[in-house]
Amino acid sequence: MPRFPEAPKPALIHAAAGRGGRSDVWSADDERRPARRTRVGREDLEGYYPTAVDDADQLGLSDVVPHDPTQPHHDQPDPTQPDPTQPGPGQRWSTWRSVAKGARGPEPLPEWVVTRDAALDTELGILKTGKEADAFLVERAVPEGAGPASDAPDLALDQAATRCLLVAKRYRSLEHGQFHRGSEYTEGRTVRRTRDQRAMEDRKSAWGRAVSATQWADAEFVALREAWQAGAPVPYPVQIDGTEVLMEFIGTEETDELGRTQAVAAPRLTRVRPSDDLLESYWDQLTHGMSVLARLGLAHGDLSPYNILAHGERLVIIDLPQVVDLAANPFSSDVLLRDCRTVSDWFIARGLDVDPDALFADLLAQAF
Known part of the structure; x- marks a missing residue:
């Protein structure tokens, strides 16, 4: 059955013809003119279709506040408020999955390392400045309501970590670094690709400067991997991404008398x-x-x-x-x-x- 029943044939009004054409609208003296069209009542429609204010009482909607057109609709996001589904200022999505497998920490992976795709990296402040790099405190945490830990296959689901503190060590470019004794340490050091090795010897090229800027980060990450696996007392290296090395934060979290938690290196x-x-x-x-x-x-x-x-x-x-x-x-x-x-x-x-x-x-x- 159609939602609206067909109107009686006599009640149909024929549309006027196009410009210059004959109109099919009946005149007042035309005997063929049918009686006045009867108004279709609500009861003639299929189902209940409230249109009057009294119908709201019957449906229990009398307390509903009319929508104010000057206010944003409840289904529409408020442009003045931050989007909870996107990283805010000083945040980014976890880069654990975006780096190559060889750029992550060694096995076995500690239980405290957060590997969830839904995790956010939040920069909390600077820990230390150095001659060639600066160290920042970063919190990697899974927001509440992010769903099950099915995106963390590295650990059992019941052991998947949801929060950890990391140190992000970010190396400066050669132009902004203050470390000038590099040749004493890099002598005899090689890189994996001969193309990069040749580029490092030519500091005037853009590629050579880029490779030289990353060699310090690469050297530290590789050394931390080998030392940690061999049992040396070093921070666990979580991952490397370009000139940034993420590693274990060595310190504690303390709570003051007001209930505020602070990381203490x-x-x-x-x-x-x-x-x-x-x-x-x-x-x-x-x-x-x-x-x-x-x-x-x-x-x-x-x-x-x-x-x-x-x-x-x-x-x-x-x-x-x-x-x-x-x-x-x-x-x-x-x-x-x-x-x-x-x-x-x-x-x-x-x-x-x-x-x-x-x-x-x-x-x-x-x-x-």
Whole structure:
């Protein structure tokens, strides 16, 4: 049955003909003119079709507020409000899936790493500025109501992390960097593609400058991967994307009396005053980390109390972009000896009897 019943034939009004044509509208004196058309009532229509105000009472709609045309419709987004489905200021979608597999951290993946596609990276502030890079604090978190964790196949669904704090270390271009001792560390260092190696030797070309700008980030990420897998006390490297290295945040989150949570980075070793027992434990942890690097054929290259974090009773070695290949770099012995003497001087100044030359000899023996 059609929604509207057909009108009686006599009630139909024929349309006028085109310009200059004969009109089929009946005149007042025409005997053929039918009686006045009867108005079609609501009861003649199919179903109930409320049109009067009284019908609202019958339907229970008397309390409905009429729509104000000056206000945005409830189905339309308010252009003055941020879109909850899009990243806001200082945010981006997680880049975990957008990087190549080889640009992610080593297996086994720690349970705290967030791998969800729905996660947002929010920049929380700057942690440290350096000669060649700046470190930023980044929160990677899955917003509430983002759905099931079916987009995190790296971990079991019941173990998929939803929030973690990361350090985003972003390297500057060669024009804006302040690190001028590169040749001492890059001597003997190679890259995977010979085209990139040739470009690095020609700093005047745009491609050469671009490759040189990323070599520090690549060197640190690779060194962190190898060191972490070998058991050295270094931050876990989450991923690398161009000149940005994302790694584990070493620190804690503290809540003040007002209920506000704040991330507190672990202090550098130069700022702590450990007890005698803890000082000796720190030395054992540090020499263990240096030994792991030596067995990998590497020296830190710039090891000092400023590049070591004291996270409670745990030491963590950071800043590894200038790692030196002990076999290929002709300056490797000098660099390693400098590392040994720099860290030993700090421990000796605090009363621990250590021998930097003995440490140097032991590391060389492990390397070769």
